[in-house]
Amino acid sequence: MTTATLRAPATPRRRSRSTIAPLEFTRKRWLQAIIAFNFVFLYFPIVALIAFSFNDSKRNITWQGFTFKYYDKAFHNPALHDAALNTLIIAVVSTVVSTILGAMIGLALQRFKFPMKGLYDGLIYLPIVIPEICLAIAMLAFFNAIHMDLGLASVIISHIAFSFPFVAVIVRSRMSGFDMSLEEASRDLGANDWQTFWNVTFPYMVPGVVAGSLLAMTLSLDDFVITFFTSGPGSTTFPVKIYSMVRFSVTPEVNAASSVLIALTLTLTIGAMLIQSRSTKKMNANG
Amino acid sequence: MVERKSIISVRNVVKEFGGSVRAVDDVSLDVGEGEFFALLGPSGCGKTTLLRMLAGFEIPTSGEITIDGHLMEGVNPNKRPVNMVFQSYAVFPHMTVERNVGYGLRVVGVPVAEIKTRVTEALALVKLDQFGKRMPSQLSGGQRQRVALARALVKRPKVLLLDEPLSALDAKLREAMQLELVRLQKTVGITFVIVTHDQNEALSMADRIAVMERGGVRQVAPPSELYEFPNCRFVADFIGKMNLFEGKVSGVRAGNLEIDVRGLNRIAVPFAGAASGDIAIAIRPEKIQLDAKTPEPDRIKLRGRVTELAYFGDESHVYLENETGVSVSANLKNAVRTTTSSISIGDELWMSWSPSDTLVLSE
Amino acid sequence: MEDWRKNKRVFGILFLPPTFWLVFFFTFPLAIIWVYSFGHRGPLGQMEVTLSFEGYVQAMDWTILYIIVKSIWIAAIATAICLLLGFPLAMGIAFAPARYKNVLLLLVILPFWTNLLIRTYAWIAVLRTNGYVNGFLGWVYGLLDGFFGFLGAPDALGGFEPLQLLYNRRAVIVGIVYVNLPFLVLPLYATLEKLDKSFLEASLDLGAGQWRTLFSVTVPLAWPGIVTGLLLTFILALGSYLTPDLLGGPDSIMIANLIQQQFGPARNWPLGSALSFILMYVTFLCLWLKAMAAQREGGVSY
Numbered sequence: 001m002t003t004a005t006l007r008a009p010a011t012p013r014r015r016s017r018s019t020i021a022p023l024e025f026t027r028k029r030w031l032q033a034i035i036a037f038n039f040v041f042l043y044f045p046i047v048a049l050i051a052f053s054f055n056d057s058k059r060n061i062t063w064q065g066f067t068f069k070y071y072d073k074a075f076h077n078p079a080l081h082d083a084a085l086n087t088l089i090i091a092v093v094s095t096v097v098s099t100i101l102g103a104m105i106g107l108a109l110q111r112f113k114f115p116m117k118g119l120y121d122g123l124i125y126l127p128i129v130i131p132e133i134c135l136a137i138a139m140l141a142f143f144n145a146i147h148m149d150l151g152l153a154s155v156i157i158s159h160i161a162f163s164f165p166f167v168a169v170i171v172r173s174r175m176s177g178f179d180m181s182l183e184e185a186s187r188d189l190g191a192n193d194w195q196t197f198w199n200v201t202f203p204y205m206v207p208g209v210v211a212g213s214l215l216a217m218t219l220s221l222d223d224f225v226i227t228f229f230t231s232g233p234g235s236t237t238f239p240v241k242i243y244s245m246v247r248f249s250v251t252p253e254v255n256a257a258s259s260v261l262i263a264l265t266l267t268l269t270i271g272a273m274l275i276q277s278r279s280t281k282k283m284n285a286n287g
Numbered sequence: 288m289v290e291r292k293s294i295i296s297v298r299n300v301v302k303e304f305g306g307s308v309r310a311v312d313d314v315s316l317d318v319g320e321g322e323f324f325a326l327l328g329p330s331g332c333g334k335t336t337l338l339r340m341l342a343g344f345e346i347p348t349s350g351e352i353t354i355d356g357h358l359m360e361g362v363n364p365n366k367r368p369v370n371m372v373f374q375s376y377a378v379f380p381h382m383t384v385e386r387n388v389g390y391g392l393r394v395v396g397v398p399v400a401e402i403k404t405r406v407t408e409a410l411a412l413v414k415l416d417q418f419g420k421r422m423p424s425q426l427s428g429g430q431r432q433r434v435a436l437a438r439a440l441v442k443r444p445k446v447l448l449l450d451e452p453l454s455a456l457d458a459k460l461r462e463a464m465q466l467e468l469v470r471l472q473k474t475v476g477i478t479f480v481i482v483t484h485d486q487n488e489a490l491s492m493a494d495r496i497a498v499m500e501r502g503g504v505r506q507v508a509p510p511s512e513l514y515e516f517p518n519c520r521f522v523a524d525f526i527g528k529m530n531l532f533e534g535k536v537s538g539v540r541a542g543n544l545e546i547d548v549r550g551l552n553r554i555a556v557p558f559a560g561a562a563s564g565d566i567a568i569a570i571r572p573e574k575i576q577l578d579a580k581t582p583e584p585d586r587i588k589l590r591g592r593v594t595e596l597a598y599f600g601d602e603s604h605v606y607l608e609n610e611t612g613v614s615v616s617a618n619l620k621n622a623v624r625t626t627t628s629s630i631s632i633g634d635e636l637w638m639s640w641s642p643s644d645t646l647v648l649s650e
Numbered sequence: 651m652e653d654w655r656k657n658k659r660v661f662g663i664l665f666l667p668p669t670f671w672l673v674f675f676f677t678f679p680l681a682i683i684w685v686y687s688f689g690h691r692g693p694l695g696q697m698e699v700t701l702s703f704e705g706y707v708q709a710m711d712w713t714i715l716y717i718i719v720k721s722i723w724i725a726a727i728a729t730a731i732c733l734l735l736g737f738p739l740a741m742g743i744a745f746a747p748a749r750y751k752n753v754l755l756l757l758v759i760l761p762f763w764t765n766l767l768i769r770t771y772a773w774i775a776v777l778r779t780n781g782y783v784n785g786f787l788g789w790v791y792g793l794l795d796g797f798f799g800f801l802g803a804p805d806a807l808g809g810f811e812p813l814q815l816l817y818n819r820r821a822v823i824v825g826i827v828y829v830n831l832p833f834l835v836l837p838l839y840a841t842l843e844k845l846d847k848s849f850l851e852a853s854l855d856l857g858a859g860q861w862r863t864l865f866s867v868t869v870p871l872a873w874p875g876i877v878t879g880l881l882l883t884f885i886l887a888l889g890s891y892l893t894p895d896l897l898g899g900p901d902s903i904m905i906a907n908l909i910q911q912q913f914g915p916a917r918n919w920p921l922g923s924a925l926s927f928i929l930m931y932v933t934f935l936c937l938w939l940k941a942m943a944a945q946r947e948g949g950v951s952y
Contacts, residue, residue, distance in 0.1 A: 021346050022364055022854050023847060026746040034738045035754075041735070042761050042831065045772035048782060052775070062785075105668035112661050114654040127676055131889030131933055133906040134683075134926045135676075137913050141686060141923075142679035161675040164668060193660065222765045225891050229913070239767050246771045246896065250778075258768040269763045344851055364854045377852035381870045391856030394866075435852075442856065 050262065053255035070252040071260075080257060083241035090152060090227075090237060091220040094159035098220075099213040101160065102167025103205065106212075109168065110175040127162045128169070135162060136229035143230065150232035158230045163219045167212035174208025207276060214272035218265055291319025294445060294478050295341065300350030302336050310336040312502035313350075318446075318480060323472050325489040326482045328499035329525070334482045337499075338448050341480065342371045355445045370439035371448040374455070376431045378423045384410070384434050385419040391442045409441040412471070429460050440475060447472075449481040453488055465492050486526050490514065498522050520567060520648045529569040529646065530615045536563045544647060550613040554587050556645045569646040575617035575638050577605065577630065582639035591615060593634045605630060607638060687923035705920030709928060714908070714921075718928070721904040724819065724894075725887035728826035729834070732883050733876075735827070736834040743835075744842035755839065762832045770825055770892050777815040777824070777897070784812040817899035825893040830886050834879040841875020842868075877943040881936045889929065905929050 020027045026035075056065035074080055105124065109117075127135065139158045143150060178201070186196040224239045231240060238261060245254045295318035302311040311333040318324045326334040339345040340352060343364035352359045355368050370391070379387050388409055392402045410416055413433040423431055432452065439447055452468065453461045469492050472479045483489050489496045490510040497507040498521070506518045517523035520531070534548035544558035546566060556568065570587075582588050591607035594614070602621055608614045615638055619630070630636070654661040687705045690698040708714060743754045761769065776782045791810045815821060849871060853863040869876070891906035898904075905925060912922025 019346055022344055022860075023745060023850060026742045026750075031738055031742050034735075035742045038735055038739045038831075039757060041828070042758070044782075045776050045828070046761060046764060046769065048775060049768070049772040101668040101671055104664045108661060108664035108668075111652060112654045112657075112665075113651050114661070114665075123672065123677070127672075129885075129933065129937060131885075131906065131929055133889060133891050133909050134680075134930050137909060137922060137926055138679035138683045139675075140913060141682045141919070142675075145682055157675055161671065164671065168668070218763070224765075224767045229910075239765060242771075243767055246767075246774070250771065250774050254771075258765070258771075262764045262768060265765065266760075266763055342851075342855060344854075364851070365857045365859060369855075371852070371855045373848040373852055375846060375848050377846065377848040379849060379852075379867060379871075390853070390858075390866075394853075394856065394858040394862055438852075438856065 046262070049255050050259045053252050053259045055252055057252070070256040073253045074256040074260070077253070077257075079236075080238070080241060083236045083238045086152065086235055087221060087238040090155050090159060090235075091217050094156050094163065094220045095213055095217040097156075097160050098164040098167055098216040099209060102164040102212055102216070103171045103209050105164070106168040106171030106208075107175060107205070110172045110178075124165050124168060127165045132225040136226045139226065140229045150230055150235070152235045154230045154232070155227055155235055155237070158226050159220045159223065162226060163216040166219065167209075167216050170212040170215065171205065171208045174211075175205060178204050211272050211276050214268055214275075218268050218272075221261070221268075222265055291322060293317040294320040294355055295480070296351075296353040297337070297341075298351045298353075300337070300340065300347045300352060302333070302340060302345060303348045309502050311340070311347075314499075314502075314504050316497055316504055316507055318478060319495075320478055321476055323469065323479045323492060323494045324481070325493035325496045326480065326499060327486060327489040327496050327525075328484065330484055331501070332499040333502040334484075334499050335450060338371075338450055338480065338482045341446070342369055342448055343367050368445040369448055370442050370444040370446075371450065372432070372435045372439050372452060374450040374452075376428075376435040376455075378426075378431045378434050378438070380423050382423075383419065384415065384421050384423070384426070387423070387434055388438045388441055391438060405441050406437075409437040412440065412474070413437045428455055429464065432456070432464075436471070440471075440477075444477065446478045446480060449479065451482055451484070453483070453485070461488075468492060490526070498525060500525075514571075515646075517646060517648070519650045520569075523569050523646055523648055528572055528616065530572065530575075531567055531569045531648075532613070533565070533567055536566050543642075550609050550611040551587060551589055554642065554645075556642050556647055558647055562647070562649060567648045569648055570640050570644060571646075572604065572616045572618040573620075574640045574644040575615065576640065577607075577617055577619065578637045578639065579634075580637070582637050585642070586639040587642055587645065588637055588639040589613070589615065590635065590637055593630060593632050593636065596628065596630065596632055598628075603628070603630075607636065683923045683926055686919050687927050689920040689923070691918050691920050702920070705924030708918075708921045709924045714925070717903060717908050718905055718925075720902075721888060722932075724823060724826070724902065724904060725884055725890075728823050728830065728887045729880055729884045731823065731827045732831050732834040733880065736831055736838060736879075737876075740835050740838040740842055743839055744845075755836075758832055758835055766829060767892055767896075769829060770896050773821065773825055773828065773897060774816065777821050779812045779814070779816070781816070783815060787813065816897060819898070819902040821897040822890075822894045822902040822904075825897045826887045826890055829890075829893060830883045833886055834883045837875055837879040837882065838872070841872045841878075845871055874943045878940050881940040881943070885933050885936045888932065 025031055053070055054066050054068070055063055056067040056069070057063075109121070109124070114120075135158075139154070139161070140150075143154050148154060182200050182204075183196050186200045191199065222239065223237075224243060227237050228240055228243070231237060236244075238257075242254060242257055242261070245251075245257070297314055297316050300311055300314050301309060303309050314333075314337060326337060328334050336345055340347050341354070341359075343359065343362060359367060379390065382390065385406055389402045389406045392405060397405075406419070407416075410419060413436050415430065415433050415437065418426070418430065418434075423434065426434065432455075449468075453464055456464055465488060468479070468481075481489075481492070490513075493510060495507060495509050496513055498505045498513065500521050506513060506522045508516070513522060513526050517526065523529050524531075532548045532551060534546040534551075537545045537547050537553065539545070539558070539561060540555070542557060542559070543555040544562055544566075545553060545555050546568060547553050548568060554568075576582065576586075589609055591609040591613075593605060594608050595606040597604040597606075600621070603619045605617045605619060606614060607617065617638060654665075685699060688701050688703065690700045690702045690704060692698045709718075739758070743751060743758070746754060774781070778784070788810050795810075845868070849867055850863055853867045854860070858866065888904075889906055890904055891910065894902055894904045894907050898907075906929070909922050909925050909929070912918045912925065916922075
């Protein structure tokens with residue numbers, strides 16, 4: 001070995017006794033500060049919006065008193081009523097159709113191989129990755145070209161087009177964990193195709209289908225860009241209506257309406273999460 | 288035993304996780320300079336936690352660790368005179384072998400020319416001379432381990448820590464690597480501390496072993512002392528195999544302990560010191576002699592019937608049952624080349640051993 | 651996985667209806683736009699289907715190109731800010747004690763579940779002239795003013811001028827960062843989480859300091875995840891419509907707004923279609939880059 005020695009400190013440098021281990025970054029004060037800042041940044045606008053929907057003042061940013069009157073106003077706003085109703089109709093119809101279509105193709109993709117499947121895979125993911133504006137104007141041009149009026153139907157069709165691939169992805173990933181030998185066992189015991197599907201395959205699919213449908217519903221309820229371009233005068237949706245109210249001026253009434261929408265979508269998404277986690281737990285318990 | 292200067296000194300070290308779980312419970316030990324020291328124990332005994340505290344990746348809840356005469360409290364891992372070889376080797380996948388080995392020298396500003404010389408030396412030491420430009424993904428597990436060794440040794444630490452170094456290797460490679468590590472340690476001359484759950488590894492490689500159980504150190508001794516003179520049931524059971532008999536002390540007479548043991552009746556065992564009450568004795572399988580005729584009177588004896596025979600090529604393990612229900616296992620060396628066994632199932636045989644071979648275990 | 655021919659009937663039932671929808675109500679509309687991008691804008695603003703490159707030529711016009719470049723610039727800056735904020739956040743969550751990780755992740759994702767429109771316009775109340783930021787600054791100003799007055803020099807600071815924080819590029823960037831931050835944090839967190847911590851420990855053990863370890867070991871090993879997060883965020887930022895629409899001013903109009911104008915008041919469908927496809931091509935390019943990076947992710951381990 002060479003005789004050159006490593007420059008070692010006579011006494012290793014010591015910091016004051018600290019109880020933070022080298023990789024416990026999250027316990028360091030400055031990182032905690034950055035994380036806190038991030039969360040304040042993320043939550044302040046929304047929390048302020050919800051809080052000020054209860055503020056008894058039209059435009060002031062100072063707190064004038066707690067009131068429900070803007071919620072009252074929002075609930076009695078006929079335009080908002082119509083918008084809410086439209087949103088609901090569109091959401092329900094498009095969710096049902098999206099779920100069915102999405103489940104079908106999700107199952108098909110997981111189960112079968114066919115020529116040009118790679119290409120088809122890319123195609124089915126396209127609605128998910130494409131910028132919304134591109135899809136929105138494409139639908140607009142489409143309805144224009146086939147001389148179809150813009151109304152509830154055009155919105156529903158567009159919503160289905162962009163949300164069923166999401167359902168397909170979820171169902172497909174759910175089914176990838178399915179043990180095919182269960183189906184074989186069922187047939188071995190004498191069941192036909194339909195019985196096998198209904199009694200063996202479908203029950204396994206259900207959590208994926210439910211999660212997918214909740215996602216499709218959320219996407220439809222929340223959508224703005226595509227709806228904006230494909231809705232006509234009589235088919236304004238809730239987000240589109242809020243948009244026009246915001247364009248006019250940001251008032252507590254708008255905040256109230258928005259808070260309602262926030263509450264609704266949060267409930268749905270948390271519901272989807274709980275269902276998914278509970279079904280995974282059950283599946284794990286059953287081995 | 289060689290008197291060595293203590294290079295690692297652990298004093299009353301405790302490590303608590305989450306307030307109630309004590310992974311390391313009041314451990315004190317010394318590691319001598321130039322020693323090959325092993326921390327041995329079942330999983331969960333705290334050996335890895337103790338090793339990580341030596342390296343600086345865990346901070347003791349209380350107690351002191353001194354390395355090379357300096358207190359390690361508040362000293363970061365990168366400032367300690369120790370280096371570690373991780374269980375997964377942690378060879379950086381995005382660097383060549385050379386750059387991996389040179390990493391520790393680069394980050395402290397060693398001049399480039401010196402890095403080159405020392406890296407070449409280190410690679411030669413672990414017999415990876417021609418592998419400098421390869422990427423880790425092109426190496427086998429054993430080769431990656433040697434890169435990890437070279438990377439640590441090139442820094443000439445006072446102590447090298449190794450976390451379960453042989454667990455990821457297959458059986459044949461493991462034995463070769465055991466010899467290799469001992470050879471390496473003797474060549475380089477630095478202190479090695481390894482953590483292992485495999486008693487064979489510890490017995491064959493280490494100068495001294497600390498046997499740990501549930502956070503505490505039960506015994507620290509050279510391998511032969513641990514095997515032949517374990518100080519408690521746990522150590523006797525963990526290291527090697529043994530046949531355990533429960534008994535009661537009936538008295539001390541003339542340097543012997545007299546014990547009443549079920550199946551053996553009264554036996555006299557050489558014992559220094561005093562003991563009373565419930566006690567256990569044990570005998571290692573290879574110390575038992577099997578005979579058809581009655582053994583000498585000065586031997587401790589037991590009669591039994593052969594219930595099972597397990598053939599291992601170089602030796603056979605014979606399982607016998609005594610009429611009181613006690614079962615014993617004995618090891619026979621197959622010293623004669625033959626395919627016919629001298630013992631068969633159902634044989635009635637005498638098992639006997641010399642009293643001085645008996646292990647007395649009070650706890 | 652079965653071959654489709656083995657069970658043509660079932661395959662047909664499952665495959666045909668969704669495919670019909672996909673082709674007729676998705677691919678076909680996109681094809682129409684593609685055709686229109688080669689169309690010609692008639693004198694009355696109507697759409698004439700011919701073969702002309704005027705749409706694309708107009709897209710190359712400096713005024714349009716300027717907006718495209720500016721959009722890319724805004725998206726890039728916003729992505730960079732997301733990285734600056736998001737990387738420490740992802741590190742913090744990845745190295746947090748196990749019991750806090752899920753909670754922290756949930757907190758990061760939760761705002762994402764609220765409506766994009768609402769999330770965006772919430773900033774109006776924060777940034778406008780009599781919004782929260784200016785209100786806060788005004789309050790601080792008032793305190794300082796009172797303080798100086800106490801020292802005997804009233805009006806030393808002059809009158810309070812509220813900052814013009816809204817309807818400009820700054821606001822748009824803040825809005826885009828706000829909306830897209832989770833898209834950077836989540837892939838980054840996933841990669842950092844999977845990283846074998848012993849690489850970092852080995853680096854520290856060998857003598858490197860924390861920052862050296864970060865740049866020599868952590869970042870190179872997490873690189874595919876970082877690139878994925880960056881590209882994803884950039885794609886989303888580039889296609890922003892609502893944020894520049896609500897928070898921006900004339901200096902911060904982006905591609906999506908420009909496209910909308912062509913299908914709205916400006917009635918220049920060929921240009922709008924051409925722009926639309928340009929945006930899609932850029933998106934696909936980024937996705938392709940992302941796929942390349944994701945392939946390399948397999949090489950992080952052995």
